[in-house]
Amino acid sequence: MNTDFIDAIHELEKSKGVSSEVLFDAIEAALISAYNKNFGSKRNVRTVIDRETGEITVYSCKTVVEQVEDDRTDISFEAAQKANPNYELGDIVEEEVTPRDFGRIAAQTAKQVVVQRIREAERGVIFDEYVSREDEIVTGLVQRIEGKTVYVDLGKTEAVLPPTEQIANEAYKHGNRIKSYILEVKKTTKGPQIIVSRTHPGLLKRLFELEVPEIHDGVVEVKSISREAGSRSKLAVSSVDDNVDPVGACVGPKGMRVQSIVNELNGEKIDIVRWSDDPAVFVANALSPSKVVSVNVDEGTKIAQVVVPDYQLSLAIGKEGQNARLAAKLTAWKIDIKSESQVKPQEPDKSKLDAEEGVLQEAVNVDTAGTAEPKED
Known part of the structure; x- marks a missing residue:
């Protein structure tokens, strides 16, 4: 020495x-x-x-x-x-x-x-x-795939993308650049282990923060998110400035902002709706793109009775109930959807009533004609 x-x-x-x-x-x-x-x-x-x-x-x-x-x-x-x-x-x-x-x-x-x-x-x-960066987005390259587990190179270290946090219809190839959400950072005998996710709703929120300056600056606020990763998501937003349209800010000019996020998530559909502190209005907005005739809410049971036009019923419910399910998660309300014809009182059919009255009158006439009057002595 x-x-x-x-x-x-x-x-x-x-x-x-x-x-x-x-x-x-x-x-x-x-x-x-x-x-x-x-x-x-x-x-x-x-x-x-x-x-x-x-x-x-x-x-x-x-x-x-x-x-x-x-x-x-x-x-x-x-x-x-x-x-x-x-x-x-x-x-x-x-x-x-x-x-x-x-x-x-x-x-x-x-x-x-x-x-x-x-x-x-x-x-x-x-x-x-990385423990200070939990709940944030990191960008990395797919380093290797072992079984169904994907390992992502972050530069200084690697992250683990387990099968449960992968988008079902997404294919991962060596060298692909992907954005992921830091779910958890753990200490192990082999060093820190970073668990990342592609399915967490937080990923969607962080992507919008990156793409939409109004969200990053706090002018537009993301109130709630419901997501079925790889298929469809709903995002409720509001604005602290009446001059700023929160939905328009998220969509961007010619839809460029939301489209870049859709591309990052490999075509996942995203519905952006306006948040409201009025549950009836919020539920109606959440069922977008379906039109809503009326909404009756029960604060005690947290059930919203929604009426939609007959031709919009399937759109409101969505394929395999997806639209209604995502709207319920977004609003935290149980939503019962019915069409106008299902809730409208059934009016009697006038032609049918006229026919029934005619049959009844004919029966009365026959009965009268066949009745004999008593003879006088």
Whole structure:
């Protein structure tokens, strides 16, 4: 060890963010194990690295006792008094036992410790960086695919895209650039593990924040999202500025803003609706693109009775009930949809009534004609 080693330690402190004292302490602790391993000693030893010269010194530490039980760890009171009359029972006597060829062993040990500590420090830096970015979007390249699990290269580290967080109809190929949502960052024995998602509603919200400046600036607010990843989503937005149309801001000129998000999600359909604090209005908006005739809400049961035109019933419900299901998730209301004909009172058929009245009158006439009047005597 020499001054070059000391300079290297301080350089690592600057470049890797690992405290030099942490490295020195770790090396000194490792040198104790190296000493005992290489010199067959079970002594209680202490190692010291000179912070300026890099010189290493090994000391054997013995406790002053009345009766020695183990000469590797104990020293008699008489022997200690000969070395220094100031020693008392229980004191620690240190004796230098630095081996002649200990420098080579120390250098090898120091290298292993430094490499390990740097690796641990880098893992810590990565963990701290990404744990603070949970619920945000990251862009990466598909690095490899093992089974159904996709590994995404983020540059400094890789993220895991598990099968449960993948869009069903999406194909992942090596080298593809994808945006994903940081779901969770965990510490493991192999370093930080970053779990990302392509199906989380948060991904849709973050994509709109990237594409729509009004959302990023807080002028337009995303109130709620309901999503069936890969198929269709609904987004409820409102504006704090009456002069800004929240839906128009999200759609963008000629639909360019929303279209870029649709492309990123491989064609997932997105309905953008205006949020309202009036549940009836919000439910009606949420059923877009269907038109709504009326909405009756029950605050107690959180059920909304919705009436739509007959020709809009299938559109309001959607394929396999998707539109109604997404609207219910978006509004947090149970929605009961009926057509106008289903709720309109059934009016009697006039032609049918006329026919029935005619039959009845004919029966009365026949009955009258067949009745005999009593004769007078």
